[in-house]
Every structure is written in C-alpha cells, then in structure tokens.
Amino acid sequence: MQCVLYILSCRVEAEGTININKINMEYFGIVADEILGIFVPILVYWVYYGMYLLLDLKIGENYRLHTKRDEMEKNTVDKATVIKGVNRKGSDDVDGDDNNNERSMVMTIIILGWQWGIAMLVVDTWQYLMHRYMHQNKYLYKYIHSQHHRLVVPYAFGALYNHPLEGLLVDTMSEALSFFVSVVLIFFSFATIKAIDDHCGLCLPWNPFHIIFKNNTLYHDVHHQLYGNNFNFSQPFLVMWDKLFGTYLPPTTPHCVPSN
Ligand SMILES: [Zn+2]
Ligand SMILES: [Zn+2]
Numbered sequence: 001m002q003c004v005l006y007i008l009s010c011r012v013e014a015e016g017t018i019n020i021n022k023i024n025m026e027y028f029g030i031v032a033d034e035i036l037g038i039f040v041p042i043l044v045y046w047v048y049y050g051m052y053l054l055l056d057l058k059i060g061e062n063y064r065l066h067t068k069r070d071e072m073e074k075n076t077v078d079k080a081t082v083i084k085g086v087n088r089k090g091s092d093d094v095d096g097d098d099n100n101n102e103r104s105m106v107m108t109i110i111i112l113g114w115q116w117g118i119a120m121l122v123v124d125t126w127q128y129l130m131h132r133y134m135h136q137n138k139y140l141y142k143y144i145h146s147q148h149h150r151l152v153v154p155y156a157f158g159a160l161y162n163h164p165l166e167g168l169l170v171d172t173m174s175e176a177l178s179f180f181v182s183v184v185l186i187f188f189s190f191a192t193i194k195a196i197d198d199h200c201g202l203c204l205p206w207n208p209f210h211i212i213f214k215n216n217t218l219y220h221d222v223h224h225q226l227y228g229n230n231f232n233f234s235q236p237f238l239v240m241w242d243k244l245f246g247t248y249l250p251p252t253t254p255h256c257v258p259s260n
Helices: 002-008 029-063 068-074 079-087 105-136 138-143 145-150 164-179 184-198 208-212 217-224 240-244
Strands: 010-012 018-024
Touching: 029 184, 105 138, 105 145, 105 164, 105 184, 105 240, 138 145, 145 164, 164 184, 184 217, 208 217
Parallel strands: none
Antiparallel strands: 010 018
C-alpha cells in the first residue's frame, strides 16, 4: 500500500514549488521501474480484454453493436494477425527521482486530478490532429492508418491494432507529451483501458465509460464504419475537437442488434 502511495505522490521541491513531472519510485529502483513500465500496460491490456471476452460469452448476444457474422465478413484481417500486431506494441519508461518532502493526501489528490485533466486534454488534442491528418493524407491513410480500419466491426483486443508507425506517432507521442503533466503509469493504464472499451463492440447499459464520456464505444464505432470514416476523429476521451472542427457525427444506433 505504501508503494502505491509513493507512485501516486508528486515531488515537492524544497522551496515549495511542485514538480509535477516526477514520480517517486524509490521503493522500486531502476530494475523494478523498467519491469513495471514494460509489463503493466501489457497486463492491463489483456486483463481488461479478458473481462470483455467473458462478458461477450455470457451476455454479448443482447448487447452487441454488430453481429458475429458481420465481424467475420466485414473485417479484412483475422484475429491471429491482430494479436501479433498488438503484442509488438511497446510500453513506456517511467522516470524516478528522490522525494524528501511529502504533501498530504488531500494535496496529492488535488494535484493528481489536475494532472489527469490536463493529460486527457493533451492526449486528445494530439490524437485528434494526428488521426485526422492520417485520414486527409491519402498516402498516410493507404499505407499506415488503413490497417486499423481493417476492423470494420471492432472488438476489444483490436484497440491497439495499428501500423507500428501509427503506434509511434499517435499513441506513443501523445503519451510522451502527456508525460510532462501526468502521473504517467496509472494514466497510461487508464488510457489503455479506455481504448479497449472504445473497441469492445458491446453497448452495455451500465458501462461507466458510456455515462462519463460522450466519446465511447458507440461514438468510435461510427468512425470504423464506411459512412463515418471522415467523422469522429477525436479519441480517446473528449469530443470537443470534432465539434469545433465540424467532424462530429453522433451515433445513431438505437439499440443493440441481436447476434446470429
Ligand atoms: Zn481512423
Ligand atoms: Zn479504432
């Protein structure tokens, strides 16, 4: 528990200014730090996908956005290829530093909340701009981003199925930018979970992401359809850039389709 609190704690300089870029990792050391950085995002990805796999098996028939037949017929890539494509995605290093001064938990939570909001804004802004440009630039779309759109009927573990260069330019770069303002490890894990959720293909009525975010499974599903290919570039949290730049297309799926 103490280790967890140290991960969450922010460094406070002796003169009283708060250095929000650093994470105290003194309980882990460099080796543990690298192991965490490599394995936590991968673990989060597959554990969260596992939850959706179980949900799909148990209650998927009532909540699927597309039929299983559509998944088989419309997707232009098989699942084995998607798994291979996802597993090559790397993870992020986390910097460590000493921390001799600790703030109260209240102060820590306030700082974390602020960092969280700014990190979401940074990730969303970068990903919107890059994502939209990859659609506008025919070369980038044809040779890079079209790989992700081979999934017309998205499923959870296809969330990070994309070209390695897209992974670098969109995902890794946005995470690197948010590194300067965020609580890195837990924020990245949260962003990973959100990306999986956006591709899960189920419209579960009690899904908290669907209540909190307008940018959710239904919203991103529109972008994967041929008619929505030039809309809903925003990801993974907000919809404001789509609304501001006229690329917002609200989901029209009135209810889930029955599986067959
Ligand atoms: Zn796209
Ligand atoms: Zn997608």
